[in-house]
Amino acid sequence: MLAGRLQVWVLLLLLSVGLIAASNEVAEVAVDSDVGKNAPEIIAARGYDMETHKVTTSDGYILTMHRLPKSYDESQSGTAAATSKPAVLLQHGIIESSFAWVCNYRNQSLAFVLADAGYDVGLGNSRGNTYSNESTHYTTDDDEFWDFSWEDMGLYDLPAMINYVQDTSGRSTISYVGHSQGVTQALVGFAANQTLAKSVSYFGALAPVSWLGHSKAELFVALADAHLDLLFEGLGVVKLLAHNELLTKFLAGYTCTAIDDICGSAISLLFGTTTSLNISHVPVLISQTPAGTSVKDIAHFAQGIRADTFARFDYGCSCVQALGLSLCASAICPNKA
Numbered sequence: 338m339l340a341g342r343l344q345v346w347v348l349l350l351l352l353s354v355g356l357i358a359a360s361n362e363v364a365e366v367a368v369d370s371d372v373g374k375n376a377p378e379i380i381a382a383r384g385y386d387m388e389t390h391k392v393t394t395s396d397g398y399i400l401t402m403h404r405l406p407k408s409y410d411e412s413q414s415g416t417a418a419a420t421s422k423p424a425v426l427l428q429h430g431i432i433e434s435s436f437a438w439v440c441n442y443r444n445q446s447l448a449f450v451l452a453d454a455g456y457d458v459g460l461g462n463s464r465g466n467t468y469s470n471e472s473t474h475y476t477t478d479d480d481e482f483w484d485f486s487w488e489d490m491g492l493y494d495l496p497a498m499i500n501y502v503q504d505t506s507g508r509s510t511i512s513y514v515g516h517s518q519g520v521t522q523a524l525v526g527f528a529a530n531q532t533l534a535k536s537v538s539y540f541g542a543l544a545p546v547s548w549l550g551h552s553k554a555e556l557f558v559a560l561a562d563a564h565l566d567l568l569f570e571g572l573g574v575v576k577l578l579a580h581n582e583l584l585t586k587f588l589a590g591y592t593c594t595a596i597d598d599i600c601g602s603a604i605s606l607l608f609g610t611t612t613s614l615n616i617s618h619v620p621v622l623i624s625q626t627p628a629g630t631s632v633k634d635i636a637h638f639a640q641g642i643r644a645d646t647f648a649r650f651d652y653g654c655s656c657v658q659a660l661g662l663s664l665c666a667s668a669i670c671p672n673k674a
Contacts, residue, residue: 371621376403376436376460376468383443385452386412391471392501394493398464398485399471402501403435405448405458422457424506426498430517430544431487431634432577432627434467435460437516440621447514456512459502463490463522465576466628483575486637486650487518491525496533503536514541521546524647549638550645561643566636575632 371379380387380403388404407418427448429437438448438460452458462468464485475482502511515523520542527534552558560566569577637650 369618369621371440371618372624374621375625376434376439379436379439380405380448383439383446383449384409384413385449388505390501390505392497393473394464394497396489396493397473397475398469398493399473400464400494400497401462401468402498403460403462404505405452405460406505408453408455409443409449410453418457419455422455422506423512424457424459424502424508425451425512425514426459426461426502427451428461428495428498428513428515428519428523429463429466430519431638432466432630433516434625434628435462436467436625436628437622440625441618457502457506457508459498459505459511461494461498461519463494463518463630465630465634467625468628470629477576480573480575483631484633485631486634487521488525488637488650490518491522492529495522495526496530499533499536510536510538512539512541513537514543515545516543517546520544546638547647548645549641549647552642557638558642561639564639566632566639569632570636577630577632577635 371382374382377387377389385405386407388406390402390404392400392402394400406422411418427435427438429435439446443449443453448458448460465483470477472482477483499511499513503509513523515521523540523542524545524547527537527540633650640651641647
């Protein structure tokens, strides 16, 4: 395990060296024209009509959703969208956003492929990311805003987003495709709400995440084993990996463009090794990712890695057993009361 951790830090050091090296090659690098474009800008650049909607969850988080109601041909011709289209909701993974579904080319991005196949496409954004950083109760400067994990996304974000897609499309049942954490929150939401589960006719689980003891994401495993999540919590850090335009512009525009192998290695550390990564398009991905989440969200995954469980958030307390009943203090263990 120690050797694995050393490898993590060595590769991070190499990334730092890459930053320095790339700074000397800026004049020679041709930057992809998609670098720096956000999700709506990418969608517009690809030639699709798009709608932006705000959806409020039952616990007060305001989520931004993007909708592609038309195919490329319908968008370009200016004709109305065909009626009675099947509807689909695409939900991104951890520290990502709706950008994940549109950042590649038309024939490589699932949102565009489905739109051209005749679907009414909804793109979700989980609480705390670049597009969903509002609340009816708090601002992002309040610690309370960041008191959530994938459990809350499944219990509150998922129903709000599915209901939105049903309402805008006019369909009583829809398809759902989740990636990574998008699957995790769906497993939570569908298990807790059978009515919600019955509203989904097809569930596509891409890189599904539940039990985590087998995780190949070396950086997450190393940080979980080091209990870094507990250190962050102890220091009062509540949010992580928010989108930083200056940093991502430098990484995407210079470092990852000049030395793409190093950035590919960094992505493998975060998400695990893959043979499906388009290295040439990494600068575009990096320009909008990571998109941010809470420390509690990361901590919940860390708990699963350490214990190899798929369970509710563990607040580190136990319940008193009396007369066959489990008695818990809701102020300390809110999800055990």
